[in-house]
Amino acid sequence: MINLPGRTTTSLNGLWEVIIDPFDAGKGSWIALYQDRKPESDSDFVEYGFDGGPRLHVPGDFNSQMPELAYYEGTLWYKRQFEYTPSDKRLFVHFGAINYRASIYLNGEFLGEHEGGFTPFQIELTDRVIKGENSLIVRANNERIRDGIPGLGFDWFNYGGITRDVDLVETPATYIKDYKIQLKRGDLGTIAGWVQLDGANLRQTIRLSIPEAGIDKTFRTDSKGRAEINLPAELALWSPENPKLYDVQIASATDSTREKIGFRTIEVEGKEILLNGQPIFLRGINIHEEIPQRKGRAFSEADAQMLLGWAKELNSNFVRLSHYPHNEHMVRLADELGLLVWSEVPVYQHIDFASPVIQRKMDLMIREMISRDKNRSSVIIWSAANETYPSPERNAAIARLSQLVRSLDSTRLVAQASNTFEYHDDRTEITDAAFEHFDLVAINQYFGWYRPWPEQPGVMKWVSDFDKPLIISEFGGEALLGSTAEPKHAAHSWSEEYHEDIHIQQVKMFDSMPELRGVVPWILVDFRSPTRMHPVHQQGWNRKGLLSDRGLKKKAWYIMRDYYDRVQKDWEAREHTP
Numbered sequence: 001m002i003n004l005p006g007r008t009t010t011s012l013n014g015l016w017e018v019i020i021d022p023f024d025a026g027k028g029s030w031i032a033l034y035q036d037r038k039p040e041s042d043s044d045f046v047e048y049g050f051d052g053g054p055r056l057h058v059p060g061d062f063n064s065q066m067p068e069l070a071y072y073e074g075t076l077w078y079k080r081q082f083e084y085t086p087s088d089k090r091l092f093v094h095f096g097a098i099n100y101r102a103s104i105y106l107n108g109e110f111l112g113e114h115e116g117g118f119t120p121f122q123i124e125l126t127d128r129v130i131k132g133e134n135s136l137i138v139r140a141n142n143e144r145i146r147d148g149i150p151g152l153g154f155d156w157f158n159y160g161g162i163t164r165d166v167d168l169v170e171t172p173a174t175y176i177k178d179y180k181i182q183l184k185r186g187d188l189g190t191i192a193g194w195v196q197l198d199g200a201n202l203r204q205t206i207r208l209s210i211p212e213a214g215i216d217k218t219f220r221t222d223s224k225g226r227a228e229i230n231l232p233a234e235l236a237l238w239s240p241e242n243p244k245l246y247d248v249q250i251a252s253a254t255d256s257t258r259e260k261i262g263f264r265t266i267e268v269e270g271k272e273i274l275l276n277g278q279p280i281f282l283r284g285i286n287i288h289e290e291i292p293q294r295k296g297r298a299f300s301e302a303d304a305q306m307l308l309g310w311a312k313e314l315n316s317n318f319v320r321l322s323h324y325p326h327n328e329h330m331v332r333l334a335d336e337l338g339l340l341v342w343s344e345v346p347v348y349q350h351i352d353f354a355s356p357v358i359q360r361k362m363d364l365m366i367r368e369m370i371s372r373d374k375n376r377s378s379v380i381i382w383s384a385a386n387e388t389y390p391s392p393e394r395n396a397a398i399a400r401l402s403q404l405v406r407s408l409d410s411t412r413l414v415a416q417a418s419n420t421f422e423y424h425d426d427r428t429e430i431t432d433a434a435f436e437h438f439d440l441v442a443i444n445q446y447f448g449w450y451r452p453w454p455e456q457p458g459v460m461k462w463v464s465d466f467d468k469p470l471i472i473s474e475f476g477g478e479a480l481l482g483s484t485a486e487p488k489h490a491a492h493s494w495s496e497e498y499h500e501d502i503h504i505q506q507v508k509m510f511d512s513m514p515e516l517r518g519v520v521p522w523i524l525v526d527f528r529s530p531t532r533m534h535p536v537h538q539q540g541w542n543r544k545g546l547l548s549d550r551g552l553k554k555k556a557w558y559i560m561r562d563y564y565d566r567v568q569k570d571w572e573a574r575e576h577t578p
């Protein structure tokens with residue numbers, strides 16, 4: 001996958017003409033809408049047309065842009081024209097993401113398709129583009145499907161369309177297709193990675209330079225255009241306290257690219273999570289990729305600044321980007337802001353693991369997620385699943401996924417989030433055997449909301465047979481901002497007081513868990529979900545946010561922020577205690 005930052009690109013963002021096609025009729029040969037035909041004579045009969053039709057912003061989900069599309073799940077056709085003069089260069093079109101299935105046409109010709117709403121893909125146009133005006137047509141369909149990832153049911157809004165940036169990218173005939181430049185696992189003094197060329201001239205010398213670190217080295221590619229990188233390096237390490245990024249330049253005889261990269265190691269050792277060899281505690285927050293104020297998918301740098309700005313304000317050092325890879329602005333800004341990132345594929349709850357095509361789709365999403373963000377120092381955890389239910393098919397499938405992740409990237413941690421555990425009186429036992437395949441134990445628990453507190457929070461014991469770090473990857477409850485329903489402190493009063501109480505009790509429990517290495521409240525801000533239908537308290541929103549849908553702080557916000565301030569001090573003191 002081309003790394004855009006170091007490339008000359010032409011953005012195709014802006015207004016695109018669209019046709020709404022609820023019956024998905026346009027792709028059939030009878031209408032063949034992708035041909036974008038114009039009547040050639042008075043008697044010629046064409047029953048569709050983009051010209052003069054509605055136009056939508058790209059990037060942007062279509063649901064929040066037209067009232068008639070508010071809850072739309074179906075096909076929408078997009079058209080964008082661009083001028084081009086072919087040369088000896090290659091041309092690609094790069095999509096940040098299209099939810100959920102996409103078919104791509106150029107000048108009436110089918111070029112390719114993609115399934116998966118949250119990862120990038122690109123298509124080469126070199127041999128198809130013509131001199132002058134070209135017509136790019138995209139069929140986007142966000143219908144939920146049984147063997148989809150996610151499947152038919154999920155607790156977030158199914159925003160559809162071309163939801164992320166679209167770019168034309170020109171490259172030399174033989175170009176630097178991809179590279180990974182990171183520290184070797186567990187080695188603070190060695191850069192390990194590779195550079196992959198694509199094109200006819202595959203045997204070349206690659207020059208890697210990091211001027212600020214005094215690094216300027218060359219490597220040879222093999223017959224397949226791949227150069228293995230391995231060199232000693234003295235680097236300032238990236239961390240939340242010091243999010244140091246270096247300007248990394250890669251050049252070959254025919255091409256060059258560059259980007260900002262941070263260098264750090266992340267490992268587990270027994271029950272500890274080690275960042276640059278030092279134990280850390282993850283002060284986390286879950287985030288959906290949504291801007292509540294505009295009831296739409298987040299996609300821009302400004303959106304990322306708002307969401308991650310809130311996370312910093314909470315004094316988080318860790319964000320779980322749930323439950324799918326968020327746009328690239330999020331992870332690049334996390335690099336700059338010093339926020340550790342959990343990135344996940346939407347293998348979520350009810351997945352049809354028995355379906356033969358599912359494995360292929362999950363593998364592709366994992367590959368695309370890792371390919372895009374493998375050079376992000378902020379990303380420390382790849383997550384293969386959330387709350388999938390133990391079964392032989394499921395266990396086998398996610399075991400395979402964890403192996404796939406390890407084979408693609410040995411420098412990061414692999415995880416899943418699970419809500420499979422049992423509790424008897426004051427003992428909570430972690431019973432999901434699948435954790436054997438992962439580097440840490442991440443538990444979603446909703447004591448005080450979906451489950452009553454079995455015992456006084458402060459005396460609860462978490463029992464795990466896994467000699468692995470334990471984090472609480474989700475917890476919380478719901479409250480509409482300002483709701484003070486009586487009896488305030490009763491479960492399900494939906495009151496802010498009860499919501500605050502849940503967090504007070506959770507913190508009490510956390511304080512009694514010496515082996516805990518991270519907590520991640522569900523969730524930063526209220527978010528839309530069609531499954532939340534309480535007429536007063538929800539109105540189509542999941543109200544578990546620490547912030548309201550206007551970004552206003554609920555009482556529970558202060559509980560978590562104060563807890564994080566305290567935990568941060570405790571851990572800093574720990575670091576300095578011999």
Ligand code: GCU
Nearest residue numbers: 155386387444474522542544
């Ligand atoms: C689950 C799930 C979330 C969901 C949350 C909730 O644990 O992982 O996606 O939104 O609980 O019920 O609010």
